[in-house]
């Protein structure tokens with residue numbers, strides 16, 4: 001089987017759900033216990049590892065891979081209604097070692113992801129500036145504008161999140177503006193450090209400060 005093809009399909013599937021095609025999610029999600037295979041180069045040696053995930057219980061999923069000859073597995077929450085999706089493969093700091101964004105809940109318009117990395121020994125959750133397990137939300141419908149992107153202003157790839165809510169949802173969709181925060185992070189050793197936090201108010205989604213684009217992190 002073509003490994004690249006699997007990755008592309010996994011990414012598009014997760015992206016479609018994140019974009020709010022919630023109606024298609026149950027059909028795409030794996031039923032309980034069915035393993036999903038994704039490939040990601042977790043240790044950065046140039047060879048992708050086979051990443052297997054499966055729903056272990058109603059609110060529980062397992063992500064597992066053999067890295068450097070040893071199996072490592074981690075449990076994460078799962079959305080019992082929708083099931084699980086393949087992890088989204090990304091590289092949030094451009095170091096050649098893949099991170100995995102694992103969808104843990106699906107709202108009507110919003111998908112929430114936990115972020116995993118291989119810490120040299122095992123798969124573990126990336127932590128935020130507060131040292132707690134980090135999660136990122138994407139979507140928001142018209143009431144909110146949530147998501148992430150990557151950029152490399154000085155050559156090093158940085159991870160950017162946008163969290164904002166609509167100023168007035170009664171307006172026509174193309175006139176709605178958002179108020180919130182853009183946060184720019186550097187990921188190192190499995191921890192996100194805040195480099196910059198920019199509050200913004202009354203900005204349309206066409207404004208660059210509100211820009212989110214998940215494929216820029218692949």
Ligand SMILES: [Ca+2]
Nearest residue numbers: 041043045047
């Ligand atoms: Ca590898």
Ligand SMILES: [Ca+2]
Nearest residue numbers: 091092093097
């Ligand atoms: Ca990385």
